Amino acid sequence: MTTSSSTNPLAAGTHTVEIDGVVQRYHVHGTGPVCIAHSGGPGILWEYLRMPALERHLTVVYPEPIGTGASGKLSSHPHGYTRPRYSRFLGALIDHLGVPEVHLLGHSHGGFVVQYHALHHPEGVAGVILYDSAPLTGPEHGAEAMRLVQLFAERHADHPGLPEVLAAFQAIPTISDDVQMTAVARGLLPSYFADYWGREEEFAPLRASVRATHISGLDENLAPHVIDDRADLGSLTVPALVVVGRHDVICGVRWAEELHGLIPGSRLLILENSGHFGHIEEPETFARAVTRFVN
Numbered sequence: 001m002t003t004s005s006s007t008n009p010l011a012a013g014t015h016t017v018e019i020d021g022v023v024q025r026y027h028v029h030g031t032g033p034v035c036i037a038h039s040g041g042p043g044i045l046w047e048y049l050r051m052p053a054l055e056r057h058l059t060v061v062y063p064e065p066i067g068t069g070a071s072g073k074l075s076s077h078p079h080g081y082t083r084p085r086y087s088r089f090l091g092a093l094i095d096h097l098g099v100p101e102v103h104l105l106g107h108s109h110g111g112f113v114v115q116y117h118a119l120h121h122p123e124g125v126a127g128v129i130l131y132d133s134a135p136l137t138g139p140e141h142g143a144e145a146m147r148l149v150q151l152f153a154e155r156h157a158d159h160p161g162l163p164e165v166l167a168a169f170q171a172i173p174t175i176s177d178d179v180q181m182t183a184v185a186r187g188l189l190p191s192y193f194a195d196y197w198g199r200e201e202e203f204a205p206l207r208a209s210v211r212a213t214h215i216s217g218l219d220e221n222l223a224p225h226v227i228d229d230r231a232d233l234g235s236l237t238v239p240a241l242v243v244v245g246r247h248d249v250i251c252g253v254r255w256a257e258e259l260h261g262l263i264p265g266s267r268l269l270i271l272e273n274s275g276h277f278g279h280i281e282e283p284e285t286f287a288r289a290v291t292r293f294v295n
Contacts, residue, residue: 009097010034010059019092022072026063026093030055033294034099035129037062038090040108042081043181043215045069048206049107051279053287058294061102063093065110068213078213080220083116083227090117094124103294105129108251108276112137112227118238119229127239129290132248132276134255135262136228141255148249152191165191181212192276194247206280233262240266241293245274245281267293 009015016025027046035058039046046062046069054060064071066089067081074080090113094102103126106114111133118128134141149169156162168187175181189207190196196203219225240263244256253270260268269289274281 010061010099017093017096019089022066022074022089023070024063024066024072024089024093025070026061028059028061030058030060032058033103033126034059034061034097035103035105035290035294036060036090036093036097037105038086038107038110038113039063039065039068040106040110040132041065041068041212041215042086042109042217043068043213044108044185045211045213048210048277049279051283051287053283054279054290057287057291058103060105061093061097063090065089065113067215069211074220076220078216079218079222081215082219082225083113084120086113087117087121090114091121100124101126103127103129105131105290106133107131107279108133111251112229115229115233115236116227118240119232119236122237125238127241127293128236129241129243129293130256130259131243132245132251132256132278133242133259134251135230135233135259138226138228144252144254145250148252149191152249156197159197161190161197175214178213181214182210185210185212191249194245194273194275194281196275203280230258230262233259234264236263239293241269241290242266243269243271243278243286243289245271245276245278247273247275250276 012028014027016023037060039049046064067073101124104114111130114128118125164187168184171184186207242256242259244253260266271278271282278286
């Protein structure tokens with residue numbers, strides 16, 4: 001592992017570190033204990049996860065996960081972005097930062113990554129925040145998401161923006177490039193909030209700015225990378241905070257409660273007025289809970 005950063009690896013600003021011949025870019029904001037915030041998707045660019053309210057209390061390190069943004073891509077791109085691979089880069093980043101321990105915050109798919117890392121490489125991990133995550137992917141997870149999307153559609157049956165949202169869900173299996181991935185991400189976004197259309201003026205800039213990279217979800221052998229941690233989470237040895245929005249259609253309350261039940265001694269926070277983006281919808285409540293957990 002070599003670094004191309006010429007400054008303190010935790011100085012405010014943008015840094016790069018080379019890991020296994022691939023450049024990993026990351027951004028540092030805030031002051032206080034170190035928390036690495038792993039964004040979701042996979043493939044959604046990191047900016048949506050900025051948490052200014054949390055940065056007032058913690059030093060938040062935002063990696064651009066490999067394959068997205070200005071970070072390098074695997075030779076197998078868009079395939080091969082498995083949790084062991086993401087975990088390898090996360091562990092190398094932790095080593096590079098040079099602090100005794102860090103907290104890991106994983107949002108959505110990032111939650112899958114940090115729970116894997118904490119299960120398999122708990123050394124140097126002070127705790128994990130599993131934020132809008134789940135214990136598994138696959139058909140069961142997909143069926144629950146579709147049930148919640150249907151409820152969303154019923155609540156907003158008369159809204160003129162609904163057809164665009166439903167078309168985006170239907171387009172997910174056809175995504176094959178970054179342009180399509182970005183269009184689908186923006187199309188889905190209203191369903192990811194508790195009340196997007198009621199607060200559209202506030203949230204529309206985020207929707208317009210979201211960018212994404214197509215990551216296939218297949219491993220390097222082109223097999224689906226399916227996750228099921230239910231048998232392993234009982235052996236998690238680091239403290240865990242599980243956070244979910246009451247109105248999250250993708251990684252809903254059912255999964256947060258299951259994570260909470262599986263992980264010994266975990267804490268559960270349900271953000272009653274949020275969907276998939278509690279750090280944007282209820283930033284102060286979110287930041288207060290995470291800061292209390294870290295400290």
